[in-house]
Amino acid sequence: GDSVTQTEGLVTLTKGLPVMLNCTYQTTYSPFLFWYVQHLNEAPKLLLKSSTDNKRTEHQGFYATLHKSSSSFHLQKSSVQLSDSALYFCALRANVLYFGSGTKLTVEP
Amino acid sequence: NSKVIQTPRYLVKGQGQKAKMRCIPEKGHPVVFWYQQNKNNEFKFLINFQNQEVLQQIDMTEKRFSAECPSNSPCSLEIQSSEAGDSALYLCASSLSPASAETLYFGSGTRLTVL
Numbered sequence A: 001g002d003s004v005t006q007t008e009g010l011v012t013l014t015k016g017l018p019v020m021l022n023c024t025y026q027t028t029y030s031p032f033l034f035w036y037v038q039h040l041n042e043a044p045k046l047l048l049k050s051s052t053d054n055k056r057t058e059h060q061g062f063y064a065t066l067h068k069s070s071s072s073f074h075l076q077k078s079s080v081q082l083s084d085s086a087l088y089f090c091a092l093r094a095n096v097l098y099f100g101s102g103t104k105l106t107v108e109p
Numbered sequence B: 001n002s003k004v005i006q007t008p009r010y011l012v013k014g015q016g017q018k019a020k021m022r023c024i025p026e027k028g029h030p031v032v033f034w035y036q037q038n039k040n041n042e043f044k045f046l047i048n049f050q051n052q053e054v055l056q057q058i059d060m061t062e063k064r065f066s067a068e069c070p071s072n073s074p075c076s077l078e079i080q081s082s083e084a085g086d087s088a089l090y091l092c093a094s095s096l097s098p099a100s101a102e103t104l105y106f107g108s109g110t111r112l113t114v115l
Helices: none
Strands: A001-003 A011-015 A019-021 A024-026 A033-038 A045-050 A056-059 A062-066 A073-076 A085-093 A097-099 A103-108 B006-007 B010-013 B019-024 B031-037 B042-048 B051-057 B067-068 B075-079 B089-094 B110-114
Touching: A011 A019, A019 A103, A019 B067, A024 A056, A033 A062, A045 A056, A062 B006, A062 B110, A097 B042, A097 B075, B006 B089, B010 B019, B019 B089, B019 B110, B031 B075, B075 B089
Parallel strands: A011 A103, B010 B110
Antiparallel strands: A001 A024, A019 A073, A033 A045, A033 A085, A056 A062, A062 A073, A085 A097, A085 A103, B006 B019, B019 B075, B031 B042, B031 B089, B042 B051, B067 B075, B089 B110
16 A cells, blocks of 8 residues: 655754655555655645656755655755754655654754 | 634543534635644544545544535534544645645644543
8 A cells, every 4th residue: 555654753963964854655656755844833834745756856955856766755954954843744645645654853053 | 824724723622522623725725634643743644525525534433523524614523422542633734636746735733632
């Protein structure tokens, strides 16, 4: 069936360092992948989405590339800020949106 | 700010009580989803609608959950007899179409606490 795996539950980094949050997926359909960010007590908001193989997509300093060969859509940022502290969810859209278990990113001063 | 409006923001019920929450989707979005986000932040799909018709729903075998999206009224999700395990954040999302490429836009949720 359709599923998404995020391997890191918690990531803690110092401001200014790079980050990569892992996301792999399984689907029998043509994949549409999304990254959502959820700040405390707020709605999940779209950060990035892609369905194009090997094409980098960017938004607000975050970027990701869908690699169909490895079924991956890892999220990266070259320099994290304090305001990036939040929950990050990778999601696969098949008939419904399937979410990974989420990664809580904490950025320290 | 989210254009999907969910009310109430917080809901506290005793076990066995009914719990009802509402959602107004973003204007022009005919597709509505309900998700449950538990205390471990895991998402569980519950049901989705296109206009007033159910597209998909989980097997609510206990039949305690019901949902509708009537014409010209907010969508709603109701738990007939709340249980402690129902305590969670209930998120509503809307979309332009059921197509895979379409983004889901989420409301801020209704946080249900069942005492």
